[in-house]
Amino acid sequence: MTPEDWIAHDPDPVTAAELAALDRDELTARFARSLTFGTAGLRGPVRGGPDAMNLAVVLRASWAVTRVLTERGLGGSTVVVGRDARHGSAQFGAAAAEVFAAQGFSVITWEHPVPTPVVAFAVRHTGAAAGVQITASHNPPEDNGYKVYFDGGLQIVLPADREIEAGMTAAPPADQIARLPVRPADDTLVDAYVARAAALRRTTRGKPRVALTAMHGVGGELAVRVLQSAGFDDVHTVTSQFDPDPDFPTVAFPNPEEPGAADALLELAERIGADVAIALDPDADRCAVGIPTSNGWRMLSGNETGWLLGDYILSALPPERTDHSVVASSVVSSQLLAAIAAYHGAHHVQTLTGFKWLARADAGLADRSLVYAYEEAIGHCVDPPAVRDKDGVSAAVVVCDLVASLGAQGDSVTTALDRLALRHGVHTTAAVSRRVASPAAGAAMMTRLRTTPPTELAGYAIKVTEQADALFLTGGDDQTSIRVVVRPSGTEPKVKCYIEVGQVVGSDLAHARRRAAVVQEQLLEVARSW
Template sequence: MSDLRRSAEEWLAQDPDPGTRAELRAILDGGDEAALVARFGARLEFGTAGLRGELGAGPNRMNRVTVMRAAAGLGRCLPPGGRVIVGFDARHGSRRFADDTAAVLSGAGLRPEVFADPVPTPVLAHFTRAFDDVVAGVMVTASHNPPRDNGYKVYWADGAQIIPPTDADISAAIDAVGPVDALPLGDSWPVHDGADLYLDAVASLNLGPSDPDLSVVYTPLHGVGGEVLLSAFERAGFAAPAVVAEQAEPDPDFPTVAFPNPEEPGALDRALELATARDADLVIANDPDADRCAVAVPHDGGWRVLTGDEIGALLAEHVLRHTTGPDRLVATTIVSSSLLRSIATAHGVRCTETLTGFKWIMKAGKPSDRLVFGYEEALGYSVGDDRGVLVNDKDGITAALAVAALAAQARRDGRTLPDLLDDQARQHGLHTTTQLSVRVDDLAQITAAMTRLRTDPPTRLGGRAVDSFDDLAHGIDGLPPTDGLRFRLSGHARVVVRPSGTEPKLKCYLEIAVPVHGDITTARARAAAELDALRSDVAAAISGPPPRSG
């Protein structure tokens, strides 16, 4: 018997799920070696993003055995008797995984509590932070991944995602877990009913006055954000958004979108159609677990979908106008627009840049800093007031409410969100950003591209000289080491290249800033042309020998 077949038989012996047992038995009986390699040739690695992967049997898939092992490892890293809050979204298997987590934690002497129904990720993150006796939180979700995936995120007592070395400690504890059918299991635990604690906190935020006449169209993209967002808008005094009917209810198959990610082309099409029919003022979308927020606004007879950096710049200005004090801090990541630093300087507050991921944004600054706003370009925002941010993670619901408050203020002033973006461009220069993502079937392609760029970096990109090249694996500017590369170009331009932490993608983040002298339209056209040239050269650099001339 091969080692893989032996591992599969051992897995079968402990698997409590008849579905994955049947899947694996069929693979073994059919002699499908390729399927065995796919499931047992590697395993899902537990890291700062927890676990995320395709559903199925084996250690390289999300399933009940994988989840129970993760819960057992987590339990060994928590103080005995500690309280753990467990939430889950509406994906396939999420509720079962949440109950398995509670059973394992209860059997390990902890005090788990599980939400009665699917909840948005920010609700779980807020609950984890809100109680002094909570030692950790678990959210079963794969966020905006394809329907076949699920995942497992761990929050610490501060309501933020775990960072090193906690992730490594939990991973090592998982490795030491034996067969899950030998784990002691609890059979009952308290249940949370509803999101009122979170909604009360959202209602207390100082985000500016509401406007009951603001017309908003909303889509939760078949996710779990709808009910909570509608309640948040009602409590804040806004009219109920018109919800895209075909996408209103949670559906783990996400039937109307190719990918349930508001960043993907076509994801907002139905929302934009409804907004056009209703002559709406604003379109808002959450991803399936509602920790991200997308925005579109009327513009030039059509609709303009704002980039994550544009939303981040607008929300930063809005938050800073509604907060006070020299100890305020705003934070973003090294792949987001540098415009935030200029905005912070204009308001007399500190700005810091972190590695990608909200787990790092929430750790930004010094103990004396008060983080009032954090964002990443991938549509993630944490909004606060003079008390600091409400949720120590990205929160698409409070972000949506803040965008609505900002749009309402602009409407009262006879202006639009694009007008406000133009104001920022005139004051700080026009910062234009875009992304280039390359999805691969073989992760070795990503490794090869990163190695090529490290050993023979380009000297020119987009017609600009590469002034400096940073290998972020060595730790730069006080940042922890990470697998990434940064190119600073002549003028004000920047490229960052890194592997995605959650998907088989190589991601490139491009920024060009140009001064605005006179007509803003001319400046935008110039920036767009320069960004296209930069994108073309970066695409060539990651796929083959780097360009040597512009």
């Protein structure tokens, strides 16, 4: 479709006028490529053209999903459509629902925003053929996205994503795609999600004081409700970040992992004497955790939270079930979960990056089922039978349950981490994100590393291997292991370097940690220079 044809059939007069006002070079750039499915769906800036998120793209994507479902014999089945509170989300969510309805599908949607895990839950709970969530998760304020679930609430993978992209190319002009108004559902499914997530609590003793931030997203009200339903009713929220706001005014970047993003949360936690701090990202599918230490409050890394939750969940399983249980982590996450699984007698699976792979970690394992999965980017799946995706709200329940359990024993998260280090060795992790001007610039950086990789890092000879889009640099000796994984981001213009150092403890945990920290800093220095 030519730019002129696109503009003539753009159903949104705002984006049509925006495109019509562009000079020829900019217009050509906008039409040089179309949005494609990355790690977590379609994502792009909210603006006109096929390379961005706008009404025309959402209509064409929704039409394409209906074609793929129909070709699979699922025409007329149920589709769940949700949305967050970002710029354009209300319009995009309504449009998607109306396209599905016009094509004869039964549509479940809501008048209000819902967290992404609610959509994943609803697809699985109702047996719907598909789900769509309008969200860009923790991306910058100018972005939005289109996330698709098939197959029991799992994110789509090949060939479905490419089939939908082909359908978008073949779709009618956007203003000719039929739409039919949809009556919103009540909150029965939301209530079912609340009951399920709250039931994840298993400790009956202890009521930790919780500090919580919703990071200007859509998870605040639901998270408080779930925690209270689970019996964690001493919850205090960061008021300035509680209500949804698509501009995310109090944070430079709406991601709890970013430096400074959790400052207001930790200040609240310190002020109220909290036992744990919880930060959700804007669509509430990620959960970051803060803890008090002898040196003040700090945020745990996603890996640290992953180790703790994996160990906690496996420790609660009866022995006869453990051997049939699977825990999973991604290739860019720490290797420690594998050791934790082996200690408990469970099975560990390492997958490609993204929960579309992690959620399928038990596929083909006939007598084993997934009980936990995580990735280092603060994504945790703690209840796979109900939500086969990362879920920040249910993860918050299990985190609070862990803290309550430790507190009832006079214990703490810090000492729990110490026990894991003494049992399995010290593991330290860190990451370097290199922002790039374009996907091509990121590809060029990866090509340089593949063509002339380093032969040694931190004084250790390096072995270089590849898997999918990632480059692995590994080395070490009988006391120290190092691992650096380099890959382009699937959702942002970045190349990411994931660093892990393993160190044998011996008799001195503090010394092992100091040694690992020195090696890690050497690796970080090199990664920043690439």
